[in-house]
Amino acid sequence: MSYPALIAFLGIFAAVAVWEFLAPRKQLTTSKAIRWLSNITITILGTAIVRGVFPVLAASLAADQSSFGILNQIFLPYPFKVFLAVLVFDLIIYGQHVLFHSIPLLWRLHMMHHADLDIDVTTGLRFHPLEVLLSMGIKIAAVAIIGPPVLAVIIFEILLNGTSMFNHGSISISLGIDSLLRLIVVTPDMHRVHHSVVIKETNSNFGFNFPWWDRLFGTYRAQPAAGHDKMVIGLSLFRDEKKLTLPWLLALPFIGNPGRYPMLLKKR
Template sequence: MDWNNFILENEVPIRLGFFFGILLLVALWEILTPRRLLSQPKILRWSHNLGLTFLNSLLLRLLFPAAAVGVAVFAGQQGWGLFNYYHLPLALSAIVSVILLDGIIYLQHVMVHAIPLLWRLHRVHHADLDFDVTTGARFHPLEIIFSMLIKFAAILLLGPPVLAVVIFEILLNATSMFNHGNLRLPVKVDRVLRLFVVTPDMHRVHHSIEDDETNSNFGFNLPWWDRLFGTYKAQPDAGHEGMTIGIDRFRDPTKVERLPGMLLLPFSGNSTGYTINRRNWNKRPKA
């Protein structure tokens, strides 16, 4: 069987199957063991957050029909990228590729917190007043396009196997929904699990209203990058039940929890409030 052709022909149903399956699983888990009480009506947030997700999916399909998998196939045909120059066993090259791609996504995440223009886009993700599975898929379309271009460049540089790109895309989607889940895990389970994957309690710190906490725990999938680069914070200062989610100056639900407001948010206010490159961090900064 030609795995590249099989993956290309079935990539969309494979990814959609995993997306909806994991979305449903985490959503049911949130109902059974919620970590926090939500401050906004779930049906309102879900309809607008998922509406933004579907808009992004349509936009990407129109702009980049072949998506990341198509770029991986192209890189392989041209012999471009590290793993097309140095041939390793498929399993080894796939594992190393997934790890390296995840490291690049970590660096990209740090970058959108460091550059004011990019923070304008990324704060759509952070402006959600609650934190649940749909937050993990809530991004501004311009950030989604930027992220895809970064991913294309990484694939052309690395030349990963097509299988690795599919696994990475599925993992990134799955772990993003899991670690944004409003899930209560036993403390001992969380302590062990966060050694291998970013957990909801670990990533929730990143969505704190406090800027020093927002600028920590950048990992989406693997938790090692934050420890390696000194951006790890174990727990929020106010505790998970007491912490405030969101951005200080964007607290109006009619704007930050509605699709039109999300699309316009990058063009509102200034862009320096939470960026990493400020000389001083203050509690409750201006956005």
């Protein structure tokens, strides 16, 4: 993670955590200490592994200096190149998210993120290291093909981490402000629907930064059927609070039952 991205990451994490404390959207149902310890530890582990294997910024610099990639082959004003690259990156992340909900093998990795029994700022960081490795590989390929400006990569890295913490936050935002915000960004209420235990709600609202892709591709769902106060967070097959520990989270893709959540499974 670049220095500006790290500073932004820590600042946003602290801001959302304080917001959750002062104005929580939902009451927690499990031990915050256990969840935070597991979620933050697995985040550190995944980050350490990925940064040792895939230096995205270095790949971006190489593509930029070698004039490799689509954007390096066409003339566009620099600010427009940056904006276009960020937009395309976000579309790719949306597509990747849909893919991880569609293919049973990929869902096994991603379901660790959804198995959290509550949703808060740390849920936005909680991904299995193998999923993070695959995700980073996709980003490296995207950088090589698109040839984005280095600034676009830094901006997108900050956006992706920042909005993930924001839209997973258990924070109260008035309905009116939320309605306006979700025209330009994925809000906590919008993304919380995606963490519903109900399958059709889990398989909706895949966007991380911008809300437009869900509306464009028909995966947008405005509200959970039970309402935010009564909706159940997590997955139907994983309701044991004792399984929130780090060893269980790491083993989940290999021992857990994916259920009927993957979209490519024939529903019965």
